Amino acid sequence: MSQRIFVTGIGTGVGKTLTSACIVEALQADYWKPIQTGLLEGTDTDTVKGLISNPVSVCHPEAYRLEAPASPHLAARLEHVTIDVPGVVAQVAGIQPSARPLVIEGAGGLMVPLTEQIFTIDFIQQLDAKVIIVAQNYLGSINHALLTAQVLKQRDIPVMGWIFSGAHHTNEDEVIGWSGYPLLGRIPHTALVNRTFVKEQAEKLSLR
Ligand SMILES: Nc1ncnc2c1ncn2[C@@H]1O[C@H](COP(=O)(O)OP(=O)(O)OP(=O)(O)O)[C@@H](O)[C@H]1O
Ligand SMILES: C[C@H](N)[C@H](N)CCCCCC(=O)O
Ligand SMILES: [Mg+2]
Numbered sequence: 001m002s003q004r005i006f007v008t009g010i011g012t013g014v015g016k017t018l019t020s021a022c023i024v025e026a027l028q029a030d031y032w033k034p035i036q037t038g039l040l041e042g043t044d045t046d047t048v049k050g051l052i053s054n055p056v057s058v059c060h061p062e063a064y065r066l067e068a069p070a071s072p073h074l075a076a077r078l079e080h081v082t083i084d085v086p087g088v089v090a091q092v093a094g095i096q097p098s099a100r101p102l103v104i105e106g107a108g109g110l111m112v113p114l115t116e117q118i119f120t121i122d123f124i125q126q127l128d129a130k131v132i133i134v135a136q137n138y139l140g141s142i143n144h145a146l147l148t149a150q151v152l153k154q155r156d157i158p159v160m161g162w163i164f165s166g167a168h169h170t171n172e173d174e175v176i177g178w179s180g181y182p183l184l185g186r187i188p189h190t191a192l193v194n195r196t197f198v199k200e201q202a203e204k205l206s207l208r
Contacts, residue, residue: 003101004092004129005029005160008120010144012108014136015165017044018198019187020105021051023132023163025202029101032060034088035114037107038069044105051198060095063088073113085118089126104129109144110151121151130158132184137169142178145171149179160184160207 007023009016024031031052033044049059064083066075076083096102106112110121124131131152135145145162152159161182164172166189176183185205190197 002096002099003029004096004127005101005103006124006127006129006131007103007105007134008124008131008148009106009109009134010136010141010148012112014134015187016105016134017047018051018193019132019134019163019165020044020103021048021198022185022187022201022205023207024048024057024103025052025054025198026205026207027101027103028054028056029103030058030060030096030098031103031105032062032092032095033105033107034063034091035066035072035083035107036062036064037066037072037075039065039067041069051193051195053195053199056100058098058100063091071112072107073115076115083114083118085114085123085126089123092127110148121155121157124157125155130160132160132163133181134163134165135172135175136166137164137171142171142174145175146178149175149181163187163205 007016007020031048036043045059066079068075068078106120112120114123133148159181161184163184165187187201
């Protein structure tokens with residue numbers, strides 16, 4: 001089985017999609033956002049497609065596309081849909097026949113429910129994926145980052161490390177120190193999110 005990397009965040013809107021594009025570019029990986037909510041905001045898959053330059057990466061279609069800009073279980077409930085998590089897990093084998101790694105992006109953070117019973121963290125375990133955590137610095141982010149790390153440790157889920165998104169801040173050293181997970185890189189704030197930026201940032205990540 002080629003490598004599966006699940007990109008989670010300490011919350012929503014912390015830069016997982018831009019970071020995923022940089023990881024995809026760095027590893028010449030494929031990309032999959034299995035459950036997309038908030039379709040009117042545009043999809044993460046289209047964003048990643050527009051940001052990568054290498055010709056080999058494949059962005060796979062979502063398993064669920066839900067309109068409400070909400071947690072997947074709530075968006076699904078509004079559309080009278082039940083997300084079939086074992087079905088989504090089974091799909092991954094079908095979409096990963098290549099030798100390229102697969103970067104899988106979640107919606108929001110680890111404790112986001114996918115159904116009334118299943119959280120994102122349960123899904124990660126079923127996928128047998130390694131995790132990269134995207135963090136951003138804001139007042140309260142140490143707590144969100146260390147809660148994220150704690151839950152991953154309790155479940156014994158392999159974690160590759162942290163990628164920090166936005167301007168550098170001393171909070172990062174606290175998060176790295178307390179969690180014990182390594183720093184894989186930083187994606188600085190930019191006025192222009194484009195292919196050139198993603199290519200430049202991809203070269204600076206330490207993912208191997
Ligand atoms: N380094 C950056 N510089 C400038 N803008 C950024 C940067 N990182 C993220 N953004 C912007 O911040 C917003 C939120 O980021 P993003 O969509 O990557 O969050 P996310 O963690 O993927 O959220 P979701 O849980 O919805 O998937 C986007 O408009 C994105 O373009
Ligand atoms: C629509 C939005 N952009 C995200 N895709 C969904 C994030 C769900 C977060 C749920 C929560 O933690 O309250
Ligand atoms: Mg995203």
